[in-house]
Amino acid sequence: MKKILITGAMGQLGSELTTVLRDHYGANNVIGTDIRRPEEGSPLLEGPYELLDVLDGQKMAEIVKNEKVDTIIHLAALLSATAERNPKFAWDINMGGLVNALEVARENNTSFFTPSSIGAFGPSTPKKDTPQDTIQRPTTIYGVTKVSGELLCDYYFQKFGVDTRGVRFPGLIGYVTPPGGGTTDYAVDIYYDALKKGSYESYIDKGTFMDMMYMPDALNAIIQLMEADPKKLIHRNAFNISAMSFDPEMIAAEIKKHIPEFTMTYQVDPVRQGIANNWPDNIDFTAAIEEWGFKTEYDLAAMTKDMLEKLRIKLN
Ligand code: AKB
Numbered sequence: 001m002k003k004i005l006i007t008g009a010m011g012q013l014g015s016e017l018t019t020v021l022r023d024h025y026g027a028n029n030v031i032g033t034d035i036r037r038p039e040e041g042s043p044l045l046e047g048p049y050e051l052l053d054v055l056d057g058q059k060m061a062e063i064v065k066n067e068k069v070d071t072i073i074h075l076a077a078l079l080s081a082t083a084e085r086n087p088k089f090a091w092d093i094n095m096g097g098l099v100n101a102l103e104v105a106r107e108n109n110t111s112f113f114t115p116s117s118i119g120a121f122g123p124s125t126p127k128k129d130t131p132q133d134t135i136q137r138p139t140t141i142y143g144v145t146k147v148s149g150e151l152l153c154d155y156y157f158q159k160f161g162v163d164t165r166g167v168r169f170p171g172l173i174g175y176v177t178p179p180g181g182g183t184t185d186y187a188v189d190i191y192y193d194a195l196k197k198g199s200y201e202s203y204i205d206k207g208t209f210m211d212m213m214y215m216p217d218a219l220n221a222i223i224q225l226m227e228a229d230p231k232k233l234i235h236r237n238a239f240n241i242s243a244m245s246f247d248p249e250m251i252a253a254e255i256k257k258h259i260p261e262f263t264m265t266y267q268v269d270p271v272r273q274g275i276a277n278n279w280p281d282n283i284d285f286t287a288a289i290e291e292w293g294f295k296t297e298y299d300l301a302a303m304t305k306d307m308l309e310k311l312r313i314k315l316n
Helices: 012-025 057-066 080-085 087-108 141-160 186-196 215-227 248-258 270-277 286-292 300-315
Strands: 004-007 030-034 049-051 071-074 111-113 128-130 167-169 171-173 199-202 210-214 244-246 263-266
Touching: 004 012, 004 057, 012 030, 012 215, 030 057, 057 087, 071 087, 080 087, 080 141, 080 270, 087 111, 087 141, 111 215, 167 215, 171 186, 171 215, 186 199, 186 248, 186 300, 199 248, 210 215, 210 300, 215 286, 244 248, 244 300, 248 263, 248 300
Parallel strands: 004 030, 004 071, 030 049, 071 111, 171 210, 199 263
Antiparallel strands: 210 244
């Protein structure tokens, strides 16, 4: 039985992953941590929960030692658009937190998962069917921290034998906790506004394709990779994964099938559009399929149907 510590448990991914892992491994075996405390009644408090700033490596080490943690899932990080507004702070949080978590993993011999992102690619990366191994010269601070993180995780595996694993997540879409400060967030906001206002003003321009994935598939991917046979993993960190690639028109057209009166207008945000322009249109994820059997269940149609159903209940 695993004993897992999650950083960034209050984030978009962390809040759902904590619950899913508690169902999978037992509530007492998954310790949620974040710099904030959830509101009373939050599902995050239905198991062990600790306040933890990832820049406090000593406290992280104490929790891991005291609770005999054998797996660290390090999610705490700033997303692309927020990072671009404060690059130094983004470097401190994204890299400082990662180094602390890797050191704690090394000292305590734990397994380790941390996500990279499609943000680890840049303008000189092939834009279509972006290969697993390719040019990575991102032009955002978020991308710089993601490439550095991928390399650092490889280093901790090669140098110290820490069992590091990771994926390059595309935009994640879910209805439980809204994302904060990402470039792909429009693909979540659009569902909320479709139901609340019947319209959406997109900050991402027409014809801008990005990879995306529905949250249940993202959660499964983490469990699948963490449980994969290490002998079969050639890449270990930063596997390309995706479930779909679409532009704003395509997601709007899919929503219109359920809400015929839905309309979309554009008010392009130059910062987030600039970031999106330098990311791939669609990535190749053959290595993840071959090395650990990556698979997804939701395409754009299935995700849209489920998102609208679940959000209708949540917003009522
Ligand atoms: C973002 O938009 O910053 C994230 C990501 C793709 O890493 N969702």
